[in-house]
Amino acid sequence: MTVKKYFLAIVIPSPLFEKVEAVKQQLFEEHELKGALRSPAHITLHRPFEWKEEKENVLIEKLKTFKFDKELKIELNNFSVFEPRVIYVDVLPNAALVLLHDQLKKFAKKEIQLFNEADDLRGFLPHVTVASRDLKKAKFYELQAQFIDKKLNGAFNCGSFSLLKLDKKWEILKEFSF
Numbered sequence: 001m002t003v004k005k006y007f008l009a010i011v012i013p014s015p016l017f018e019k020v021e022a023v024k025q026q027l028f029e030e031h032e033l034k035g036a037l038r039s040p041a042h043i044t045l046h047r048p049f050e051w052k053e054e055k056e057n058v059l060i061e062k063l064k065t066f067k068f069d070k071e072l073k074i075e076l077n078n079f080s081v082f083e084p085r086v087i088y089v090d091v092l093p094n095a096a097l098v099l100l101h102d103q104l105k106k107f108a109k110k111e112i113q114l115f116n117e118a119d120d121l122r123g124f125l126p127h128v129t130v131a132s133r134d135l136k137k138a139k140f141y142e143l144q145a146q147f148i149d150k151k152l153n154g155a156f157n158c159g160s161f162s163l164l165k166l167d168k169k170w171e172i173l174k175e176f177s178f
Contacts, residue, residue: 002053005166006173008046008063008104012128016076016154017041020089023130023152027087031143035133039170043074043091043126045104045161046117056165059112060174063163066107068178070096072158076128079147084137087144088127089152097126100178104161 012020020041027033051059075092082088091097101124108114131143165173 003050004053004056005048006051006059007044007048007164007170008108008161009042009044009164010074010158010160011162011164011172011175012041012043012076013156016156019152019154020076020128020130023089027131027143031131031139033131033134033139035135036129036131037169039164040172041089041128042162042164043097043128045101046108046114048166049114049116056173060163062112063174063176065111066104066176066178068100068103070099072096072100073155074126074158075153075155077153079130079150079152080127081140081144081147082125083144084140085132085135086129087131087135087140087147088129091126091128094126098124100161101126 011017017040024033024036024041028037072094074094074097076089077092078090080088080090105117108117135143160175160177162175163173164170
């Protein structure tokens, strides 16, 4: 049996997707930061977990049964940081998004037996990462100063989430409407 990594996220739609990806590409070209390029621009709803690839269809069928009945408008607003390693596009506070995360986390725990999100004490801090794992402290503080005044804004209506799977990089395996 082959075990693969998966996670659940809202993938940012066009044209905001291209704007975020352009920032990630620029960080790669200017600073050789490629970590954030491993996944499409997204807001994580359930952090990575392991699943047997042979049972992928079971995971997909279960996720198809998840329902969420709130209107969801997501607004991106400039950049922020998690010191000392992450630069991200900020997501404005959004009660419906927090509710979606909470309901999906409970659903995943009860229906799919995924417990890794339930014990995360950091809380849900929605964001769209543009630089992370390969960003060293010294470079972080240099880039933080550059990003403090950088602008990236936009909003979109959201009616779905995606299941992403890691092969060489994270790819969208399936999108689920709610």
